[in-house]
Amino acid sequence: MKAENTLGLVFFPAFDWAISPTHPEREERLLYTQDQIFEEGIQDIEGIEMFNPILATDQDIQRVHFCVPDVASRLTESHFISSGGAIKAAQIVMNKEVDKSFALVRPPGHHAQRMVYGDRGFCVINIEAVMVERMRQEFGPLRVAIIDSDCHHGDGTEDIYWNDKDTLFISFHQDGRTLYPGTGAIEDFGGPAAYGYNVNIPLPPHTGAEGFLYVLNNVVMPILDDYKPDIIINSAGQDNHYTDPITNMNFTAQGYAKLNQILNPDIAVLEGGYAIEGALPYTNLAIILAMAGLDYTDVREPDYDPEKLKQPRDITEYIKRVSEIVLDKWKNKEDEEVKKFKGVGIVARARQIYYDTDGILDDQTQHFKNCQGCSGFNWIQSRADRGESVLAITLPRDACARCIDEAYQMYKNPPTAYRMIYLQDKVADQYHSRRS
Amino acid sequence: MIVGLDMGGTHVDAVLLKDGQIIETVKRTTIREDIFRSIWTTLEALLQDYDSSHIERIHLSTTVSTNAIVENKTEPVGMIIQAGPGVRNDFSPYGTANFYLSGYVDHRGIVVDGLKEEEIKQARQLYQEKGIGSCAIVTKFSTRNPKNELRIAHLLANDFDTITLGHRMSGKLNFPRRVATSYLNSAVSNTFHNFSHHIKNSLQQKGIEAPVFILKADGGTMNRETAEERPVETILSGPAASFMGMSSLLPTTDDAILLDIGGTTTDIFFLSDGVPLFQPLGAKIGEFKTLVRAIHSVSIGLGGDSNITIEDNKVVIGPERAGLPYALGGPRPTPSDAMIFLGLMDVPENGNKEKAKEAMTLLGTELSCSIEDVATLILTTMASTIKNKTDQLLKEINSKPVYTVKELLQGKKIVPKLVNMIGGPSQALAPFIEAVYNLPCYFPPNYGVANAIGAALAKPTMEITLHADTAQGTLTVPELGIYEKISTDYSLAEAKTRAMELLKESAISKGSSAETIESEITEESSFNMVQGFYTTGKNIRVKAQIKPGQLYRLRSNGYES
Ligand SMILES: [Zn+2]
Ligand SMILES: [Zn+2]
Numbered sequence: 001m002k003a004e005n006t007l008g009l010v011f012f013p014a015f016d017w018a019i020s021p022t023h024p025e026r027e028e029r030l031l032y033t034q035d036q037i038f039e040e041g042i043q044d045i046e047g048i049e050m051f052n053p054i055l056a057t058d059q060d061i062q063r064v065h066f067c068v069p070d071v072a073s074r075l076t077e078s079h080f081i082s083s084g085g086a087i088k089a090a091q092i093v094m095n096k097e098v099d100k101s102f103a104l105v106r107p108p109g110h111h112a113q114r115m116v117y118g119d120r121g122f123c124v125i126n127i128e129a130v131m132v133e134r135m136r137q138e139f140g141p142l143r144v145a146i147i148d149s150d151c152h153h154g155d156g157t158e159d160i161y162w163n164d165k166d167t168l169f170i171s172f173h174q175d176g177r178t179l180y181p182g183t184g185a186i187e188d189f190g191g192p193a194a195y196g197y198n199v200n201i202p203l204p205p206h207t208g209a210e211g212f213l214y215v216l217n218n219v220v221m222p223i224l225d226d227y228k229p230d231i232i233i234n235s236a237g238q239d240n241h242y243t244d245p246i247t248n249m250n251f252t253a254q255g256y257a258k259l260n261q262i263l264n265p266d267i268a269v270l271e272g273g274y275a276i277e278g279a280l281p282y283t284n285l286a287i288i289l290a291m292a293g294l295d296y297t298d299v300r301e302p303d304y305d306p307e308k309l310k311q312p313r314d315i316t317e318y319i320k321r322v323s324e325i326v327l328d329k330w331k332n333k334e335d336e337e338v339k340k341f342k343g344v345g346i347v348a349r350a351r352q353i354y355y356d357t358d359g360i361l362d363d364q365t366q367h368f369k370n371c372q373g374c375s376g377f378n379w380i381q382s383r384a385d386r387g388e389s390v391l392a393i394t395l396p397r398d399a400c401a402r403c404i405d406e407a408y409q410m411y412k413n414p415p416t417a418y419r420m421i422y423l424q425d426k427v428a429d430q431y432h433s434r435r436s
Numbered sequence: 437m438i439v440g441l442d443m444g445g446t447h448v449d450a451v452l453l454k455d456g457q458i459i460e461t462v463k464r465t466t467i468r469e470d471i472f473r474s475i476w477t478t479l480e481a482l483l484q485d486y487d488s489s490h491i492e493r494i495h496l497s498t499t500v501s502t503n504a505i506v507e508n509k510t511e512p513v514g515m516i517i518q519a520g521p522g523v524r525n526d527f528s529p530y531g532t533a534n535f536y537l538s539g540y541v542d543h544r545g546i547v548v549d550g551l552k553e554e555e556i557k558q559a560r561q562l563y564q565e566k567g568i569g570s571c572a573i574v575t576k577f578s579t580r581n582p583k584n585e586l587r588i589a590h591l592l593a594n595d596f597d598t599i600t601l602g603h604r605m606s607g608k609l610n611f612p613r614r615v616a617t618s619y620l621n622s623a624v625s626n627t628f629h630n631f632s633h634h635i636k637n638s639l640q641q642k643g644i645e646a647p648v649f650i651l652k653a654d655g656g657t658m659n660r661e662t663a664e665e666r667p668v669e670t671i672l673s674g675p676a677a678s679f680m681g682m683s684s685l686l687p688t689t690d691d692a693i694l695l696d697i698g699g700t701t702t703d704i705f706f707l708s709d710g711v712p713l714f715q716p717l718g719a720k721i722g723e724f725k726t727l728v729r730a731i732h733s734v735s736i737g738l739g740g741d742s743n744i745t746i747e748d749n750k751v752v753i754g755p756e757r758a759g760l761p762y763a764l765g766g767p768r769p770t771p772s773d774a775m776i777f778l779g780l781m782d783v784p785e786n787g788n789k790e791k792a793k794e795a796m797t798l799l800g801t802e803l804s805c806s807i808e809d810v811a812t813l814i815l816t817t818m819a820s821t822i823k824n825k826t827d828q829l830l831k832e833i834n835s836k837p838v839y840t841v842k843e844l845l846q847g848k849k850i851v852p853k854l855v856n857m858i859g860g861p862s863q864a865l866a867p868f869i870e871a872v873y874n875l876p877c878y879f880p881p882n883y884g885v886a887n888a889i890g891a892a893l894a895k896p897t898m899e900i901t902l903h904a905d906t907a908q909g910t911l912t913v914p915e916l917g918i919y920e921k922i923s924t925d926y927s928l929a930e931a932k933t934r935a936m937e938l939l940k941e942s943a944i945s946k947g948s949s950a951e952t953i954e955s956e957i958t959e960e961s962s963f964n965m966v967q968g969f970y971t972t973g974k975n976i977r978v979k980a981q982i983k984p985g986q987l988y989r990l991r992s993n994g995y996e997s
């Protein structure tokens with residue numbers, strides 16, 4: 001058997017790491033996936049190659065996150081490995097060792113936002129973002145599209161790329177009014193420098209394969225055709241599966257395979273998915289085969305019953321309407337941007353972020369300078385309920401001289417007193433922090 | 437006394453050991469068309485002056501199964517396969533005919549969809565019509581639950597001479613390899629049986645009662661009876677014998693590179709703390725990827741008689757064989773000519789040192805450098821070609837996939853401390869190998885019957901895989917055909933104890949003596965199984981093996997043939 005596309009698998013189940021013994025993110029999570037992959041003889045297929053993760057560095061983490069107080073206190077080895085696994089997956093594609101890659105690593109990352117006080121939604125650091133920023137360092141400027149197919153809204157990735165036009169983020173997910181983390185509304189469409197480049201497609205509970213593929217074909221693919229990314233990444237959560245214990249969708253292994261066949265991502269990175277026995281072995285196998293261009297028609301779950309999983313007509317109609325609204329919004333994004341931001345000097349965004357896993361509440365306000373010469377520098381004023389006040393400043397990759405100057409001024413002489421001050425300088429790829 | 441015999445493609449080597457010393461050796465030319473006669477005449481020659489009643493055991497390394505496969509002289513096999521959902525495999529190159537059953541077992545060994553006995557009747561009828569007398573039964577995840585394979589075998593017990601069951605071949609998960617391995621096992625079964633009976637009868641006629649052990653690809657042995665059940669494990673025992681021979685003649689407990697340099701090829705092996713490395717999944721023979729545990733060996737087309745060409749002003753050696761060295765009247769310059777010219781190798785019988793010089797002159801002219809420089813360049817090139825290959829292999833070995841944080845951060849990497857060599861060109865090449873590797877290099881003074889020594893000293897080996905699922909209350913040890921109930925509080929400690937006991941029992945029943953058995957746990961894990969937020973059981977996995985190695989150390993002063 002020979003793969004049509006060569007595929008690199010970074011399979012790292014971290015069999016000795018768990019958030020806690022009975023937590024969904026535990027040692028057992030990829031055990032049955034490994035059994036299935038091994039029994040199917042995936043590693044013997046010509047064109048499929050296995051790779052070990054490398055370790056991400058502190059610098060890789062600081063390019064994306066403000067860890068409070070610092071990287072060492074917030075991360076365990078497993079986080080350096082799972083983000084390193086994603087980096088490895090990117091490197092083998094960028095170096096043309098393989099056509100495509102899939103990082104089956106844990107813990108996941110798409111709920112990790114820029115500020116990191118702890119673990120939220122099983123995520124501490126955003127492994128895709130750490131990967132993308134490392135890619136940009138190693139391989140130069142890239143237009144990247146991240147398609148988040150996890151059932152939960154990718155609120156972390158949204159936060160990180162909120163104001164970055166070179167990173168298109170599209171998330172389709174179970175409607176935030178019915179599921180953690182509650183965000184992901186259509187109206188959340190990006191910051192002043194990247195309005196329209198954060199696309200949310202909230203879907204009703206019980207959406208089935210028909211609905212997911214409708215959204216893919218009628219919203220995601222047309223947007224990608226417009227955007228013309230250099231790299232497509234699938235943030236491949238598998239909790240849309242009909243057997244997932246913490247969500248309410250009706251997606252299938254066959255559906256996941258078709259999704260990856262149509263989306264045709266360069267890189268897939270595993271996110272959520274906690275039906276570890278009844279779904280993951282089959283969805284992961286389906287994704288592997290689809291990415292490798294191999295026949296996946298015989299992959300099915302033990303209790304698969306297409307009749308039972310048929311999507312009700314009212315849901316189909318609802319999804320069509322949502323799709324229409326989102327696509328319209330994409331087409332009119334330039335006009336909307338002018339209406340929304342013209343003449344506004346600083347765009348403020350106040351939010352409360354709850355760390356469900358660690359029980360921390362962060363009260364923060366983000367400020368984006370609406371600069372004519374660049375994407376504009378931005379700063380976050382943040383205070384966690386059990387922490388100290390923090391100021392975190394970011395200079396975007398395209399920052400103009402004035403923004404650079406202002407950002408460093410703010411770092412040295414903040415307008416009010418903060419206990420911790422950070423500056424993430426993406427122009428010089430430097431990170432500064434100080435305690436005052 | 438122990439008899440060791442290795443049958444290679446060109447020679448049969450035999451050795452007689454007494455109290456760890458070599459007391460007799462014999463080398464005979466292989467009679468390719470009659471493997472049994474090759475072996476028997478060699479044995480007769482070896483034993484003619486000795487009292488055969490003192491023989492304790494006879495160890496044979498034979499190519500009988502390998503040859504049958506490579507030369508396509510195998511029995512037709514009817515495959516009965518239950519593939520279930522998953523990857524769509526094409527198994528048509530394996531069985532003479534394949535019959536696919538519906539139904540399947542999942543990764544936890546749960547029967548999702550039962551066996552349809554009607555289909556088995558159809559398979560029987562199909563194979564009876566075709567006159568196929570051997571079959572192999574393989575179901576997906578049969579290592580987790582062998583019920584279906586056992587049931588099918590029960591239904592067909594009277595219909596086939598040979599039935600191989602997939603789960604007995606290996607405890608590893610890899611369905612396509614299990615299919616290939618089971619197929620080959622049935623396909624060589626008759627050939628091996630004939631050979632085995634020949635040996636047994638001939639020994640009986642001579643009044644020799646010593647048990648016969650057959651060398652396996654993993655460098656261990658199994659008794660003749662076990663070999664009849666699992667003849668596929670005798671494939672590729674040649675490289676295993678060579679590896680065991682080197683390990684016996686040049687013992688070490690370090691990380692090491694082992695090179696068996698012949699006329700046409702160089703075989704490469706590695707030691708990790710003195711312990712052999714195995715192929716990650718199993719041996720590959722021809723186009724067949726199997727689950728047969730095998731010493732990790734790689735053969736490259738580079739040896740004393742390799743062809744030398746000049747490409748882009750560079751010396752290129754091999755991979756083709758040139759024939760005889762130039763000094764022996766061959767057509768082309770070879771590394772042996774360089775060795776002869778430099779005085780590093782004795783001029784062989786019928787050889788001519790002047791011709792070796794002529795060969796160097798030919799190349800020297802082409803490269804416009806002195807003949808001494810050419811000869812040195814050839815041997816340096818030969819050494820660096822080997823090093824490039826071992827570097828590449830080590831890189832692969834050291835980046836083998838790992839699955840735990842601990843292994844990724846602290847996993848053992850092989851860093852060779854020495855190079856052990858064997859074969860005709862070893863002595864001449866050793867200084868060049870030492871220079872390019874910057875490592876000490878060792879070779880034994882005599883190596884003529886090294887493979888036979890390796891076979892003689894090989895220990896019985898065995899590996900078992902225990903899988904316990906306390907949520908379901910089941911325990912399997914596929915290699916031993918065990919599938920039984922356990923209590924819900926079964927623990928990892930119990931599983932380890934059980935694995936060690938089973939291994940010991942089984943080794944004794946297969947001809948090992950209790951005091952020589954050194955068993956060890958090689959892998960162990962225990963996973964909490966959780967449903968919702970409640971622990972429902974434990975998923976326990978244990979691998980245990982009889983440590984591979986030598987029966988005893990060869991007494992170094994003993995080898996004076
Ligand atoms: Zn999720
Ligand atoms: Zn600016």
